[in-house]
Amino acid sequence: MPQRTALVIGGGIGGLTAAVALDRRGWRVTVLERAAALEPVGAGIGLAPNAQRALDTLDVGDAVRAMASWQLAGEIRRPDGRLLARTDNAAAVRRYGGPVVLAHRADVIALLAARLPGDAVRTGAPAALVDPGDPLREDRPARVRTTGPDGAPQELTADLVVAADGIRSATRRALFPAHPAPRYAGFTAWRFVVSAADAAGLADPGTAHETWGPGGLWGTLPLHDGRIYAYATAAVPPGGDRAGGDRRVELQRRFGHWHRPVPQLLAAADPAAVLRNDVYAAAAPPPAFHRGRVALLGDAVHPMTPNLGQGGCQAVEDAVVLAHEAGPDAPLAAALAAYTRQRLPRTMAVVRRSGRIGRLSTWRSRPACALRGALVAATARLAPDLALRGLDGIADWQPPGAP
Structure with missing residues (x-):
């Protein structure tokens, strides 16, 4: 059987995690990143134990935990400095089996990118979905328009497209044009x-x-x-x-x-x-997290407020679950359906819970x-x-x- 191919649109944490996870499952992966370099827009990110366990499946979890301050305390205060509540990473370990790691996004990006083949990431390559394809037909791959290494327009085909193109995802709009915007x-x-x-x-x-x-x-x-x-x-x-x-x-x-x-x-x-x-x-749950040969991931499908620190964590979960379902011999249509079935209710529940805390703030x-x-x-x-x-x-x- 020929090696299956995947295009990942977006070189953020979610997209790179998906690329590493699919590469480990035997896919030939190409990441198409719009920016000229993998220099993430953003600053810090919290990686809770759920994201760390997902990264453990890619042998990245220990490197992330090495960034943790195990004795770190966390406080809630009033503007005048009065202490309202206090916890620490020891409590997180007791409750969830691991600390909450505070990291710089660039450090996490570097860890993930280092685990991909040298030619897997193409920067300066904006991508637009042309055709989502049909997972039940070998002659209907997904098609993506991008920019080639020489700067000329180029159309690529793939067995799978992973759209990790962010909160303003053009791929989401193309797949579900009637779905309300965030x-x-x-x-x-x-x-x-x-x-x-x-x-x-x-x-x-x-x-x-x-x-x-x-x-x-x-x-x-x-x-x-x-x-x-x-x-x-x-x-x-x-x-x-x-x-x-x-x-x-x-x-x-x-x-x-x-x-x-x-x-x-x-x-x-x-x-x-x-x-x-x-x-x-997210204004409402989408009809699905996939259509045709395309899977949506992270902010492209379930943007959320930052109040639980779970935006990046849920994208990492998405990536690992998608790759788990899309194993070497798994029928793609069934794998994508399983991905939606597992991820849609969980992530929408996190969106709602985070939003409630955001409204309190x-x-x-x-x-x-x-x-x-x-x-x-x-x-x-x-x-x-x-x-x-x-x-x-x-x-x-x-x-x-x-x-």
């Missing part, structure tokens, strides 16, 4: 990373915190190499920067009076490196925020692992075939 979640997110040299002394390297205030929140996450990943969200109308070229201006206006180290991190941030993105989430009135803080503090006294409980049924997931 909707604005009601808030915008800012993200940046402070270098280890600039971060020295600004925050406790053993403590991450998330601080909830009126209409927004702030997070400070120390990375394993001394850098600090910081993020913020605020309930604002979608569409554009209000601060011109320096995005710190709006952040300083909103968060500059919050507790240490928020003002200090803002002062240390490189204005050109601050990312600002309106947050969108947009509360503005002082009485509502005071009530929220009091409930968090009271529950934390009775249930010390409160901050982890939102991941029950999520972080304890096991990949298919796990013992």
